[in-house]
Amino acid sequence: MIRVTPDHIVPLEQARRRLDEILQSAAGNQIWLIAEDEIPKVAIVNAQFFEQILRRLWFDELAAKSQDAFRNHLIQLGLNPDELAEDEIESILQK
Structure with a gap:
Protein backbone atom coordinates (compact mmCIF):
# COMPACT_ATOMS: atom_id res chain seq x y z
CA MET A 1 0.00 0.00 0.00
CA ILE A 2 1.20 3.46 -0.84
CA ARG A 3 1.44 5.76 2.14
CA VAL A 4 1.37 9.54 1.98
CA THR A 5 2.17 11.57 5.07
CA PRO A 6 -0.49 14.14 5.98
CA ASP A 7 1.92 17.02 5.38
CA HIS A 8 2.25 15.85 1.76
CA ILE A 9 -1.47 16.33 1.11
CA VAL A 10 -1.80 19.99 0.22
CA PRO A 11 -4.56 22.22 -1.12
CA LEU A 12 -4.17 23.46 -4.68
CA GLU A 13 -3.39 27.06 -3.68
CA GLN A 14 -0.65 25.92 -1.30
CA ALA A 15 0.73 23.58 -3.96
CA ARG A 16 1.08 26.51 -6.35
CA ARG A 17 3.15 28.40 -3.79
CA ARG A 18 5.27 25.35 -2.92
CA LEU A 19 5.63 23.90 -6.42
CA ASP A 20 9.46 23.95 -6.50
CA GLU A 21 9.66 22.20 -3.12
CA ILE A 22 7.04 19.63 -4.12
CA LEU A 23 8.73 18.84 -7.44
CA GLN A 24 12.18 18.46 -5.89
CA SER A 25 10.78 16.26 -3.14
CA ALA A 26 8.84 14.11 -5.61
CA ALA A 27 11.98 13.66 -7.70
CA GLY A 28 13.55 12.26 -4.52
CA ASN A 29 10.86 9.57 -4.17
CA GLN A 30 8.37 11.49 -2.02
CA ILE A 31 4.69 11.29 -2.96
CA TRP A 32 2.49 14.37 -2.89
CA LEU A 33 -1.28 14.67 -3.25
CA ILE A 34 -2.88 17.90 -4.39
CA ALA A 35 -6.35 18.34 -2.93
CA GLU A 36 -9.35 20.35 -3.97
CA ASP A 37 -12.07 20.83 -1.36
CA GLU A 38 -10.04 18.47 0.88
CA ILE A 39 -10.35 15.65 -1.67
CA PRO A 40 -7.09 14.42 -3.27
CA LYS A 41 -7.30 15.06 -7.02
CA VAL A 42 -3.73 14.81 -8.34
CA ALA A 43 -0.65 12.82 -7.35
CA ILE A 44 2.87 14.04 -7.98
CA VAL A 45 5.36 11.16 -7.97
CA ASN A 46 8.80 10.28 -9.24
CA ALA A 47 8.68 9.16 -12.90
CA GLN A 48 10.37 5.83 -12.09
CA PHE A 49 7.78 5.11 -9.40
CA PHE A 50 5.00 5.96 -11.86
CA GLU A 51 6.54 3.55 -14.37
CA GLN A 52 6.59 0.81 -11.70
CA ILE A 53 2.90 1.42 -11.02
CA LEU A 54 2.11 1.13 -14.73
CA ARG A 55 4.07 -2.14 -14.98
CA ARG A 56 2.21 -3.57 -11.97
CA LEU A 57 -1.12 -2.59 -13.50
CA TRP A 58 -0.14 -4.22 -16.79
CA PHE A 59 0.94 -7.40 -14.99
CA ASP A 60 -2.24 -7.51 -12.88
Missing part, protein backbone atom coordinates in the same frame (compact mmCIF):
# COMPACT_ATOMS: atom_id res chain seq x y z
CA GLU A 61 -4.35 -7.09 -16.01
CA LEU A 62 -2.41 -9.83 -17.79
CA ALA A 63 -2.79 -12.16 -14.79
CA ALA A 64 -6.54 -11.52 -14.67
CA LYS A 65 -6.86 -12.25 -18.40
CA SER A 66 -4.88 -15.48 -17.97
CA GLN A 67 -7.09 -16.58 -15.09
CA ASP A 68 -10.23 -15.82 -17.10
CA ALA A 69 -8.88 -17.72 -20.11
CA PHE A 70 -8.04 -20.76 -17.95
CA ARG A 71 -11.44 -20.61 -16.27
CA ASN A 72 -13.12 -20.55 -19.71
CA HIS A 73 -10.93 -23.47 -20.81
CA LEU A 74 -12.07 -25.51 -17.82
CA ILE A 75 -15.69 -24.71 -18.59
CA GLN A 76 -15.18 -25.79 -22.22
CA LEU A 77 -13.84 -29.08 -20.89
CA GLY A 78 -17.12 -29.47 -19.01
CA LEU A 79 -15.55 -28.81 -15.61
CA ASN A 80 -16.74 -26.46 -12.91
CA PRO A 81 -13.71 -24.36 -11.87
CA ASP A 82 -15.31 -23.58 -8.51
CA GLU A 83 -15.53 -27.26 -7.58
CA LEU A 84 -12.03 -28.37 -8.59
CA ALA A 85 -9.43 -29.11 -5.95
CA GLU A 86 -6.01 -27.55 -6.30
CA ASP A 87 -4.35 -30.90 -7.13
CA GLU A 88 -6.89 -31.41 -9.94
CA ILE A 89 -6.07 -27.99 -11.35
CA GLU A 90 -2.34 -28.77 -11.14
CA SER A 91 -2.93 -32.00 -13.04
CA ILE A 92 -4.81 -30.16 -15.79
CA LEU A 93 -2.07 -27.54 -16.06
CA GLN A 94 0.59 -30.22 -16.51
CA LYS A 95 -1.21 -31.87 -19.46
Whole structure:
Protein backbone atom coordinates (compact mmCIF):
# COMPACT_ATOMS: atom_id res chain seq x y z
CA MET A 1 0.00 0.00 0.00
CA ILE A 2 1.20 3.46 -0.84
CA ARG A 3 1.44 5.76 2.14
CA VAL A 4 1.37 9.54 1.98
CA THR A 5 2.17 11.57 5.07
CA PRO A 6 -0.49 14.14 5.98
CA ASP A 7 1.92 17.02 5.38
CA HIS A 8 2.25 15.85 1.76
CA ILE A 9 -1.47 16.33 1.11
CA VAL A 10 -1.80 19.99 0.22
CA PRO A 11 -4.56 22.22 -1.12
CA LEU A 12 -4.17 23.46 -4.68
CA GLU A 13 -3.39 27.06 -3.68
CA GLN A 14 -0.65 25.92 -1.30
CA ALA A 15 0.73 23.58 -3.96
CA ARG A 16 1.08 26.51 -6.35
CA ARG A 17 3.15 28.40 -3.79
CA ARG A 18 5.27 25.35 -2.92
CA LEU A 19 5.63 23.90 -6.42
CA ASP A 20 9.46 23.95 -6.50
CA GLU A 21 9.66 22.20 -3.12
CA ILE A 22 7.04 19.63 -4.12
CA LEU A 23 8.73 18.84 -7.44
CA GLN A 24 12.18 18.46 -5.89
CA SER A 25 10.78 16.26 -3.14
CA ALA A 26 8.84 14.11 -5.61
CA ALA A 27 11.98 13.66 -7.70
CA GLY A 28 13.55 12.26 -4.52
CA ASN A 29 10.86 9.57 -4.17
CA GLN A 30 8.37 11.49 -2.02
CA ILE A 31 4.69 11.29 -2.96
CA TRP A 32 2.49 14.37 -2.89
CA LEU A 33 -1.28 14.67 -3.25
CA ILE A 34 -2.88 17.90 -4.39
CA ALA A 35 -6.35 18.34 -2.93
CA GLU A 36 -9.35 20.35 -3.97
CA ASP A 37 -12.07 20.83 -1.36
CA GLU A 38 -10.04 18.47 0.88
CA ILE A 39 -10.35 15.65 -1.67
CA PRO A 40 -7.09 14.42 -3.27
CA LYS A 41 -7.30 15.06 -7.02
CA VAL A 42 -3.73 14.81 -8.34
CA ALA A 43 -0.65 12.82 -7.35
CA ILE A 44 2.87 14.04 -7.98
CA VAL A 45 5.36 11.16 -7.97
CA ASN A 46 8.80 10.28 -9.24
CA ALA A 47 8.68 9.16 -12.90
CA GLN A 48 10.37 5.83 -12.09
CA PHE A 49 7.78 5.11 -9.40
CA PHE A 50 5.00 5.96 -11.86
CA GLU A 51 6.54 3.55 -14.37
CA GLN A 52 6.59 0.81 -11.70
CA ILE A 53 2.90 1.42 -11.02
CA LEU A 54 2.11 1.13 -14.73
CA ARG A 55 4.07 -2.14 -14.98
CA ARG A 56 2.21 -3.57 -11.97
CA LEU A 57 -1.12 -2.59 -13.50
CA TRP A 58 -0.14 -4.22 -16.79
CA PHE A 59 0.94 -7.40 -14.99
CA ASP A 60 -2.24 -7.51 -12.88
CA GLU A 61 -4.35 -7.09 -16.01
CA LEU A 62 -2.41 -9.83 -17.79
CA ALA A 63 -2.79 -12.16 -14.79
CA ALA A 64 -6.54 -11.52 -14.67
CA LYS A 65 -6.86 -12.25 -18.40
CA SER A 66 -4.88 -15.48 -17.97
CA GLN A 67 -7.09 -16.58 -15.09
CA ASP A 68 -10.23 -15.82 -17.10
CA ALA A 69 -8.88 -17.72 -20.11
CA PHE A 70 -8.04 -20.76 -17.95
CA ARG A 71 -11.44 -20.61 -16.27
CA ASN A 72 -13.12 -20.55 -19.71
CA HIS A 73 -10.93 -23.47 -20.81
CA LEU A 74 -12.07 -25.51 -17.82
CA ILE A 75 -15.69 -24.71 -18.59
CA GLN A 76 -15.18 -25.79 -22.22
CA LEU A 77 -13.84 -29.08 -20.89
CA GLY A 78 -17.12 -29.47 -19.01
CA LEU A 79 -15.55 -28.81 -15.61
CA ASN A 80 -16.74 -26.46 -12.91
CA PRO A 81 -13.71 -24.36 -11.87
CA ASP A 82 -15.31 -23.58 -8.51
CA GLU A 83 -15.53 -27.26 -7.58
CA LEU A 84 -12.03 -28.37 -8.59
CA ALA A 85 -9.43 -29.11 -5.95
CA GLU A 86 -6.01 -27.55 -6.30
CA ASP A 87 -4.35 -30.90 -7.13
CA GLU A 88 -6.89 -31.41 -9.94
CA ILE A 89 -6.07 -27.99 -11.35
CA GLU A 90 -2.34 -28.77 -11.14
CA SER A 91 -2.93 -32.00 -13.04
CA ILE A 92 -4.81 -30.16 -15.79
CA LEU A 93 -2.07 -27.54 -16.06
CA GLN A 94 0.59 -30.22 -16.51
CA LYS A 95 -1.21 -31.87 -19.46
